[in-house]
Amino acid sequence: MRAWEGVFRFPVEGRSKKPRKTGFTMILDKGLGIEETKDLIKTSSEWIDNIKLSFGTSAFYDEELLKEKNRIIRESGVEVMPGGTFLEVAIWQKAYAQYLERAKKLGFTTIEVSDGTIQIDLKERREIIRKALDAGFKVISEVGKKDPNEKVAVSLMHQEIAADLESGAFKVIVEAREAGKGVGIYDKEGKVKEDEIDGIVSGVKDTDKLIWEAPIKNQQQHLIVRFGVNVSLGNIPPADILALEALRQGLRGDTLKKAYLKNKDWG
Amino acid sequence: MRAWEGVFRFPVEGRSKKPRKTGFTMILDKGLGIEETKDLIKTSSEWIDNIKLSFGTSAFYDEELLKEKNRIIRESGVEVMPGGTFLEVAIWQKAYAQYLERAKKLGFTTIEVSDGTIQIDLKERREIIRKALDAGFKVISEVGKKDPNEKVAVSLMHQEIAADLESGAFKVIVEAREAGKGVGIYDKEGKVKEDEIDGIVSGVKDTDKLIWEAPIKNQQQHLIVRFGVNVSLGNIPPADILALEALRQGLRGDTLKKAYLKNKDWG
Amino acid sequence: MRAWEGVFRFPVEGRSKKPRKTGFTMILDKGLGIEETKDLIKTSSEWIDNIKLSFGTSAFYDEELLKEKNRIIRESGVEVMPGGTFLEVAIWQKAYAQYLERAKKLGFTTIEVSDGTIQIDLKERREIIRKALDAGFKVISEVGKKDPNEKVAVSLMHQEIAADLESGAFKVIVEAREAGKGVGIYDKEGKVKEDEIDGIVSGVKDTDKLIWEAPIKNQQQHLIVRFGVNVSLGNIPPADILALEALRQGLRGDTLKKAYLKNKDWG
Numbered sequence: 025m026r027a028w029e030g031v032f033r034f035p036v037e038g039r040s041k042k043p044r045k046t047g048f049t050m051i052l053d054k055g056l057g058i059e060e061t062k063d064l065i066k067t068s069s070e071w072i073d074n075i076k077l078s079f080g081t082s083a084f085y086d087e088e089l090l091k092e093k094n095r096i097i098r099e100s101g102v103e104v105m106p107g108g109t110f111l112e113v114a115i116w117q118k119a120y121a122q123y124l125e126r127a128k129k130l131g132f133t134t135i136e137v138s139d140g141t142i143q144i145d146l147k148e149r150r151e152i153i154r155k156a157l158d159a160g161f162k163v164i165s166e167v168g169k170k171d172p173n174e175k176v177a178v179s180l181m182h183q184e185i186a187a188d189l190e191s192g193a194f195k196v197i198v199e200a201r202e203a204g205k206g207v208g209i210y211d212k213e214g215k216v217k218e219d220e221i222d223g224i225v226s227g228v229k230d231t232d233k234l235i236w237e238a239p240i241k242n243q244q245q246h247l248i249v250r251f252g253v254n255v256s257l258g259n260i261p262p263a264d265i266l267a268l269e270a271l272r273q274g275l276r277g278d279t280l281k282k283a284y285l286k287n288k289d290w291g
Numbered sequence: 292m293r294a295w296e297g298v299f300r301f302p303v304e305g306r307s308k309k310p311r312k313t314g315f316t317m318i319l320d321k322g323l324g325i326e327e328t329k330d331l332i333k334t335s336s337e338w339i340d341n342i343k344l345s346f347g348t349s350a351f352y353d354e355e356l357l358k359e360k361n362r363i364i365r366e367s368g369v370e371v372m373p374g375g376t377f378l379e380v381a382i383w384q385k386a387y388a389q390y391l392e393r394a395k396k397l398g399f400t401t402i403e404v405s406d407g408t409i410q411i412d413l414k415e416r417r418e419i420i421r422k423a424l425d426a427g428f429k430v431i432s433e434v435g436k437k438d439p440n441e442k443v444a445v446s447l448m449h450q451e452i453a454a455d456l457e458s459g460a461f462k463v464i465v466e467a468r469e470a471g472k473g474v475g476i477y478d479k480e481g482k483v484k485e486d487e488i489d490g491i492v493s494g495v496k497d498t499d500k501l502i503w504e505a506p507i508k509n510q511q512q513h514l515i516v517r518f519g520v521n522v523s524l525g526n527i528p529p530a531d532i533l534a535l536e537a538l539r540q541g542l543r544g545d546t547l548k549k550a551y552l553k554n555k556d557w558g
Numbered sequence: 559m560r561a562w563e564g565v566f567r568f569p570v571e572g573r574s575k576k577p578r579k580t581g582f583t584m585i586l587d588k589g590l591g592i593e594e595t596k597d598l599i600k601t602s603s604e605w606i607d608n609i610k611l612s613f614g615t616s617a618f619y620d621e622e623l624l625k626e627k628n629r630i631i632r633e634s635g636v637e638v639m640p641g642g643t644f645l646e647v648a649i650w651q652k653a654y655a656q657y658l659e660r661a662k663k664l665g666f667t668t669i670e671v672s673d674g675t676i677q678i679d680l681k682e683r684r685e686i687i688r689k690a691l692d693a694g695f696k697v698i699s700e701v702g703k704k705d706p707n708e709k710v711a712v713s714l715m716h717q718e719i720a721a722d723l724e725s726g727a728f729k730v731i732v733e734a735r736e737a738g739k740g741v742g743i744y745d746k747e748g749k750v751k752e753d754e755i756d757g758i759v760s761g762v763k764d765t766d767k768l769i770w771e772a773p774i775k776n777q778q779q780h781l782i783v784r785f786g787v788n789v790s791l792g793n794i795p796p797a798d799i800l801a802l803e804a805l806r807q808g809l810r811g812d813t814l815k816k817a818y819l820k821n822k823d824w825g
């Protein structure tokens with residue numbers, strides 16, 4: 025039972041339940057140990073849909089340790105994937121088949137397909153997604169570049185998003201890196217550029233398929249206010265998962281205030 | 292025994308001991324798991340007086356897990372309370388009696404009474420405090436608004452502080468949120484606005500009753516230099532508890548330097 | 559076995575192996591508990607050479623707890639030292655012999671010799687280093703001041719570095735504090751001042767002997783690009799150790815991109 029069940033209604037209602045299709049939360053894990061992972065899972069697995077082992081960090085784990093970590097995550101009903109950077113190295117080095125085979129052996133459930141750093145054309149991208157699906161993985165793709173000097177035209181982004189979903193990707197992530205500053209929909213201070221979002225959503229049929237990387241609280245809040253309680257968010261620091269959920273469901277100052285002003289006589 | 296006992300004197304002496312009445316430290320916990328909580332308590336319980344489960348995060352715990360967590364905290368001689376945001380939801384939804392009853396059952400020892408988001412008048416506030424005391428809780432109240440556009444007049448703050456203490460609140464927190472920026476006594480960059488502090492203390496009889504939320508190191512340092520080793524501080528991130536204690540007792544560059552310049556021939 | 563061994567080559571090769579002489583990584587530990595320490599060690603001991611218990615934080619541990627923590631670190635092949643601030647207090651209070659004796663008893667393996675806050679002349683500094691070596695410790699010294707208003711002339715820095723190494727220090731740390739802003743080689747925003755680095759290395763025979771404190775990602779990246787995969791870095795937050803290793807070995811966007819552009823046809 026939830027700790028406060030029956031005492032009050034959540035100020036913002038309608039939060040999706042697991043296994044959820046909208047309101048997806050993806051955690052960015054930079055190297056939690058086994059006990060930290062257990063703590064995170066025990067406290068918050070209901071609110072986490074996917075854990076990404078950031079960039080190439082999974083290369084530095086001992087094999088048995090990583091298998092154990094992935095098992096703990098997987099058995100709690102949370103998906104786990106290596107960062108897309110890692111896949112890009114495999115593609116570049118023509119080792120994709122071995123990559124998929126090892127990922128399976130290590131216990132990953134999902135593959136992130138990105139071209140944040142290396143160049144991959146649309147046809148190759150489609151094949152990469154197909155092969156991961158054939159190997160039994162879920163696929164999440166990512167659009168956008170990591171280098172702020174290398175901007176992707178919004179029309180190409182629309183094309184990629186449509187193609188990835190058609191190829192079988194489950195969700196498409198909009199890139200913002202770990203820092204969430206000076207990249208994609210965020211300016212140098214991490215503030216949301218509303219017109220960049222407008223541009224992206226203008227050419228996307230089903231915006232529920234997008235996961236917005238939003239490592240910083242103000243970004244999360246902005247996106248929740250714009251898209252609602254069940255917006256999908258990624259690159260959430262593990263320590264912030266419950267704070268994010270409080271923001272979603274109106275149990276934190278900013279979203280609580282909106283709910284309160286709308287329903288002063290509620291309850 | 293303390294690890295270095297007998298080897299040297301603390302550069303800044305006079306630190307209060309538990310159960311302390313001044314020099315109170317309140318931790319902001321955004322969702323530590325059981326093992327993390329045990330680690331924090333084993334390492335630092337002597338330096339922690341109170342742990343606040345931030346905003347409404349405690350709503351997302353499993354009941355048994357939260358009971359266990361609160362028990363670990365409580366049995367180490369540290370107080371534990373849900374965030375004031377949570378109480379505000381209960382008041383708004385006319386569920387305060389149930390709130391107190393459930394808080395007791397979950398093992399909380401202290402109730403935070405705030406109106407950072409919703410409106411509560413002085414008379415109702417007094418009753419809220421009384422009811423929590425009657426139910427066997429300690430009470431800490433909070434003054435200040437979370438929304439930077441909604442400033443509380445300093446005269447009203449003085450009135451609230453006096454009334455809360457008279458009603459039986461143990462301490463009164465001065466609001467600064469988790470981020471400590473652009474709110475209360477801090478400017479947009481998190482720097483201390485000395486005149487705001489002057490304004491607050493000018494109308495407070497016993498400044499030892501105030502807990503200043505000070506999540507950032509420079510804020511902690513400023514307040515320690517201004518009010519001394521035993522200033523009460525809140526919203527301290529769990530990872531920073533020993534660093535704060537080093538700052539208080541002169542075992543970190545900034546406060547050590549002051550102590551050294553005053554007592555070069557000491558020892 | 560490493561988790562992905564045999565699947566791909568690291569984009570940046572040549573990373574040194576333990577016990578390494580170059581490419582040293584020093585972690586800044588502000589108070590990890592026993593389980594957190596075990597997690598860090600199990601996940602990352604191969605990538606950590608030294609753990610510094612920051613400033614005077616080790617004064618707040620229970621003696622037995624600290625012994626256990628130091629034992630866990632030591633037995634994994636990682637060195638452990640108290641912060642230099644602590645030694646400065648001992649020197650100031652004329653308690654250096656007791657300091658060394660207790661440090662040994664507590665299980666520290668390394669002593670940091672600094673004068674970031676108090677004044678120590680070159681002759682005394684030499685004796686301090688010698689005594690620590692005689693007591694069976696490794697010595698790492700530090701140059702630079704913690705107070706941004708108190709700059710050390712680069713010629714004195716050169717003199718200190720040469721003298722410390724001659725006295726038997728294993729490495730010399732270039733001060734940047736925990737925050738890495740407005741101190742030493744970093745400006746107020748934490749950006750690297752290239753000319754300050756030029757000044758320092760211009761008078762140092764063997765730059766492999768230097769450890770650059772670099773708590774922020776952009777600083778780490780800048781120094782890795784300038785000095786190579788095996789630059790020695792310090793004040794790394796525990797949570798960032800694998801991210802740093804990914805940056806070193808080209809498994810993170812920024813350094814991966816450089817490697818990719820150089821070797822597009824690789825693999």
